[in-house]
Amino acid sequence: MMKIEAIIQPSRFASVKDALQEIGIEGMTVTEVRGHGRQKGHTEIYRGREYTVDLLPKMKLEMVLPDALVEKALAAIMKTAKTGMIGDGKIFLSKIDEAIRIRNDDRGENAL
């Protein structure tokens, strides 16, 4: 089982979610986050006081998938999240030791 953590542009989120659902992935956790890589922020001015805002809004998707689905999921995300410009985001993969369904104690890939 692998965990995919994808940080993407908020404007691409709807397309990414649709593409993942099309390949059969329905479980995910989504958070609104702020951050930046190499993308620069912007300056806001309120009554003459300048504020540099370099934490930009992004969406973070987390999903734990059976090994068989991982490559398809990555392809779907890469295809729909990409705009080609700085700020598109990143994907991180990690191995998951165990998954448990709270309702009935299913374990392993059965729990996904």
Place this chain on the structure above:
Amino acid sequence: MLVSAALVLMMTGPGLALFYGGLVRRKNTLAIMMQSFALMALITVMWALVGYSLCFGGNGPVIGGFEHAFLRGVGAEPNADYAGTIPQTTFMVYQLMFAIITPALITGATAERMKFSGSILFMALWFVFVYAPLAHMVWGKGGFLNASLGGRFPTLDFAGGTVVHISSGVSALVCALYLRKRTGYPQQPMPPHSLVLSFIGACLLWVGWFGFNAGSALASNGLASSAFVATHFAAAAAALAWSAAEWLKNGRASALGAISGAVAGLVAITPAAGFVGPMPALAIGALAGGLCYWMVIRVKAIFKYDDALDAFGVHGAGGTIGALLTGVFAQQVINPIYGAGKPVGGLDGHWGQVGNQLVGVLIAWAFALVGTIVLLKIVDMITGVRVSAEEEVEGLDITQHGEEAYNLEA
């Protein structure tokens, strides 16, 4: 008139509450709103007991008397000295709304660091020792600055440029200096947490101001109409002036700038509304928009005082320029306040009026400066005025009121 009174109250709640509420950080939203609301309650009771009488009773040069304490003698019968065509209770309750909003304006300078207990005590004392004398001197019978009732230095102040805006604005500056800067100011970013709230508040202020200025005609007549128009025109011109200044400086006009500009124009036209024509109103608005922009953007940065929500920059400065320009632009054709055929202001040839305005302005400044320093010291000894550093960091909503403005997870 009752509608005008309601409009003026609306300017405090929710107008000012929202305007200020949106400008502070989230953790201090309820606290600033609570201060306005508390004044709606506190000043009302004080007015009923003794406030109205101190402002409009008696005939002394500086302060009223106790003849109308507990509103004795105030009923349906008009008070011919002030408003001969409306019940005195209407006049009384209308004036109350001005007494409420004036101290509320000061809360803009002390935002995010003043103790609630200290604030309440200070405002109660300030109302008695600063607002009441100024209101009496400018509007009360026998008042030494009263233009309609033969004061020694008749100061034209139709709806409160000196009584409301200079008094609160200058007091605000004193408070800001006494309380010193907010922790982390100016290095730490403290942007407004919701300009949407401020926007709504500003629009309520604009509309409410028709009650404030046009209502000050105290009758439904041509003068009220003239004041309404002057008010509206000044707000518009000032909004454009501030926005133009911003566009030139920053390359963009901001929403906060536009609404701040409008408020500055409304402040400046307050003393002038029932004395000047529509074209001068545009000029007063434009000048105020530009001046207040400069006060807030440049002067505050130069002198580095933390007038958190620009109460001095907008009300103190706007009120001062408005009061002085009233002397320039007042015309008998708009309001023959000195009698038929008698010149009123500079445009009528009576340039001495500007001198009278200056006297009124200086007295308002003096009362506000001295009164506020003395009262702050007294209140500091009784309850304290500034919250502790830990309380300030945690936020006033939690520490002063035990509440959070937004429980988004609820």
